[in-house]
Amino acid sequence: MFVQYLIRRALGGFAVVLLATFFVFIFIRIAGDPAALIVGGTGENITINPQRVEQVRQELGLDKPLIVQFFTFLSGLVTGGLGNSYVTGRPIADELSVRLPLTIEIAFLSEFVAWIIALPLGLFSALRRGRFTEGLTRVFFFIASAIPAYWLGLLVLIAVLLIFGWRPPLGLVPPTQNLAVHLQQIALPVVVLGFVLAAGLVRFIRNAVLEVLQEPFIQVARAKGLAESTVVFRHVLRNAFAPTLAFSGLRVGFLLGGVVIVETTFNLPGLGLFFVDAVARRDFPVIQIAVLILGTSFVIINLLTDIVCSLLDPRLRERG
Amino acid sequence: MAEAVATPLVRQRSRVVRRRIPWIAIIISTTLILMALGGILGPSINPRSPTATNAAIRLSPPSAQYPFGTDELGRDLFTRALYGLRTTLLIALPGGLIGTVIGSLLGLIGGYRRGMVDFLLQRGVEIITAIPSLVVASVVVAVLGPGRIQLIGAVALSLTPVGVRVMRAAALRVSESLFCEAARALGASHWRIMLRHVLPNCLGPVAVLASLNLGAAIFVETGLSFLGLGVQPPNPSLGNMLTGAASLYFSRAPWLVIFPGLIVTLMILCFNILGDMLADYFDPRLRSQTNA
Numbered sequence: 341m342f343v344q345y346l347i348r349r350a351l352g353g354f355a356v357v358l359l360a361t362f363f364v365f366i367f368i369r370i371a372g373d374p375a376a377l378i379v380g381g382t383g384e385n386i387t388i389n390p391q392r393v394e395q396v397r398q399e400l401g402l403d404k405p406l407i408v409q410f411f412t413f414l415s416g417l418v419t420g421g422l423g424n425s426y427v428t429g430r431p432i433a434d435e436l437s438v439r440l441p442l443t444i445e446i447a448f449l450s451e452f453v454a455w456i457i458a459l460p461l462g463l464f465s466a467l468r469r470g471r472f473t474e475g476l477t478r479v480f481f482f483i484a485s486a487i488p489a490y491w492l493g494l495l496v497l498i499a500v501l502l503i504f505g506w507r508p509p510l511g512l513v514p515p516t517q518n519l520a521v522h523l524q525q526i527a528l529p530v531v532v533l534g535f536v537l538a539a540g541l542v543r544f545i546r547n548a549v550l551e552v553l554q555e556p557f558i559q560v561a562r563a564k565g566l567a568e569s570t571v572v573f574r575h576v577l578r579n580a581f582a583p584t585l586a587f588s589g590l591r592v593g594f595l596l597g598g599v600v601i602v603e604t605t606f607n608l609p610g611l612g613l614f615f616v617d618a619v620a621r622r623d624f625p626v627i628q629i630a631v632l633i634l635g636t637s638f639v640i641i642n643l644l645t646d647i648v649c650s651l652l653d654p655r656l657r658e659r660g
Numbered sequence: 661m662a663e664a665v666a667t668p669l670v671r672q673r674s675r676v677v678r679r680r681i682p683w684i685a686i687i688i689s690t691t692l693i694l695m696a697l698g699g700i701l702g703p704s705i706n707p708r709s710p711t712a713t714n715a716a717i718r719l720s721p722p723s724a725q726y727p728f729g730t731d732e733l734g735r736d737l738f739t740r741a742l743y744g745l746r747t748t749l750l751i752a753l754p755g756g757l758i759g760t761v762i763g764s765l766l767g768l769i770g771g772y773r774r775g776m777v778d779f780l781l782q783r784g785v786e787i788i789t790a791i792p793s794l795v796v797a798s799v800v801v802a803v804l805g806p807g808r809i810q811l812i813g814a815v816a817l818s819l820t821p822v823g824v825r826v827m828r829a830a831a832l833r834v835s836e837s838l839f840c841e842a843a844r845a846l847g848a849s850h851w852r853i854m855l856r857h858v859l860p861n862c863l864g865p866v867a868v869l870a871s872l873n874l875g876a877a878i879f880v881e882t883g884l885s886f887l888g889l890g891v892q893p894p895n896p897s898l899g900n901m902l903t904g905a906a907s908l909y910f911s912r913a914p915w916l917v918i919f920p921g922l923i924v925t926l927m928i929l930c931f932n933i934l935g936d937m938l939a940d941y942f943d944p945r946l947r948s949q950t951n952a
Contacts, residue, residue, distance in 0.1 A: 353790075356783065356786045356787050356790055357790060359783070359787050360787045360788075360790060360791060363787070364799055367799070367803055368802075368803055482929060482932060482933060482936075483929070485928075485932060486875070486925050486926075486928040486929035486932055487925050487928075488879055488882060488883060488886075488921065488924055488925065488928070490883065490886045490902060490921075491902065491917070491921030491924065491925065494902060494910060494917045494921070495917065495918070495921070497910065498910050498911065498914045498917060498918075501911050502911075502914070507911075593789060593790070593791065593792040593793065594792065596792045596795070597792030597793060597794040597795060597883075600792065600794060600795065600887070601794070601883060601886070601887070604886070604887055615795065615798070616798070616887045616888070616889065618802075619798045619799070619801060619802040619887075619889050620888055620889060622802055624802075627799060627802055630795075631791055631795065631799060634790075634791055634792060634795055635790040635791050638789075638790040638791070639790060
């Protein structure tokens with residue numbers, strides 16, 4: 341049954357995320373003593389007071405066995421107590437409630453922009469096969485997939501500044517406070533990331549459409565006299581859509597990596613910047629939570645694309 | 661199977677000879693060789709120091725004397741770019757190659773042996789792919805610190821899953837072929853079959869993978885350094901040249917940003933196009949359909 345298949349996938353997915361978190365958890369604790377880091381900072385030559393280290397270790401429960409620590413961490417996830425940042429001492433949950441919405445917003449809008457760029461381009465180049473369209477998608481694909489998002493971001497900032505004398509307003513404003521300013525701040529990173537993401541998408545859409553065009557049912561649709569636009573929108577697009585959606589689901593990791601990069605480039609205080617700062621300061625609880633969130637979103641989004649795909653294409657429902 | 665793989669290759673080669681000169685291939689390999697030479701020899705030929713400051717010439721635009729201009733401390737950006745290129749290549753190339761080799765060996769074992777080994781490998785791959793590769797590399801750096809060896813390991817680990825996936829698919833296909841069965845019937849050991857029969861028939865995908873992985877390795881290394889997690893200043897890397905001063909002064913001195921990023925983009929572009937051409941070369945059946 342399809343429902344059973346989905347449940348199995350969901351369980352498997354969460355097992356994967358749990359294992360990933362567990363590995364990060366163990367890895368961190370094997371590599372060094374977080375308590376010594378908190379007391380001594382990250383400097384090399386600071387003398388560390390062993391008593392103080394022991395005290396911190398007890399405060400954080402680091403003196404308990406690893407397995408106990410891991411389950412304490414897990415139960416914290418269920419009850420919402422995610423622990424405190426080693427560096428700022430603030431509860432991680434508070435930080436996340438501010439940062440996560442921004443990251444989700446950037447990720448969704450970027451993916452949306454990518455589809456807006458890729459869908460017409462991929463469709464067009466598949467429907468009008470020829471040297472020109474082929475060259476066009478080829479050039480777009482290679483350029484967009486070679487430009488690192490951080491460099492493109494800086495280039496766009498320079499270009500906008502030199503041409504229009506405009507730069508995004510500093511200090512992020514939430515959308516509830518002033519939507520116009522918020523959109524100005526978010527527009528450039530979203531467009532940059534969307535452009536980079538569109539690269540693979542264009543190529544995939546083009547191939548998916550070409551493949552569907554060779555199906556017999558397209559020939560039937562044409563033979564029974566449907567207008568070409570109906571053939572394309574009702575039959576070709578619908579059938580090419582499901583694999584493309586699954587493809588972009590699998591590329592969520594790429595999307596989230598891109599979000600980390602544009603958040604840093606444009607200095608937007610989302611989850612990505614939180615993570616980067618945490619790595620730079622070796623703020624392990626934050627790193628752990630960030631990895632967990634990124635992994636979970638990968639699993640959830642792939643489950644969702646799976647469900648949507650099978651709704652679109654009944655043939656996919658039979659597996660499992 | 662062996663014939664089906666071998667014949668189109670031969671035909672392909674003769675067609676290439678009759679065709680016009682492959683300009684793109686020539687341009688790409690020249691660029692890559694120049695970049696490699698610049699990275700390896702550049703710092704020793706160029707007498708200037710990447711860290712020598714000169715307040716008199718700070719933020720001067722590109723000129724004959726300073727082809728890439730100078731930065732906010734009057735350091736020569738061309739020299740810094742050469743050193744940065746060397747740093748980037750010394751991390752990305754070994755990292756990319758190690759990641760490719762380990763990934764394809766694991767994929768080979770998984771695709772050939774199947775069963776439990778394969779199952780565990782697949783789960784391992786899933787664990788790493790569920791997390792963005794840049795984040796995987798960052799976690800490694802967070803734990804082990806940002807030294808060169810650690811960075812190579814971080815890059816390699818983040819690229820391993822792709823190798824496993826690509827190689828496993830190829831090995832699954834090849835190990836079902838008759839010649840593998842024949843070798844097994846003759847009593848060849850598993851390792852012999854894997855290394856002498858399966859691996860050579862998977863070299864096409866591996867070559868493509870290696871090329872794309874080298875591009876990806878450059879992306880991961882420069883990305884890490886850009887985020888401030890990779891090569892630490894004052895050592896120049898193509899990634900960390902874009903942070904700090906570059907992000908403060910880019911409106912007055914765009915050359916701070918343009919040149920390092922341009923080199924990175926060119927290198928990734930070359931590796932990607934090379935990978936694409938290798939894919940075309942090794943699997944001409946896809947040529948007509950999947951060229952985009």
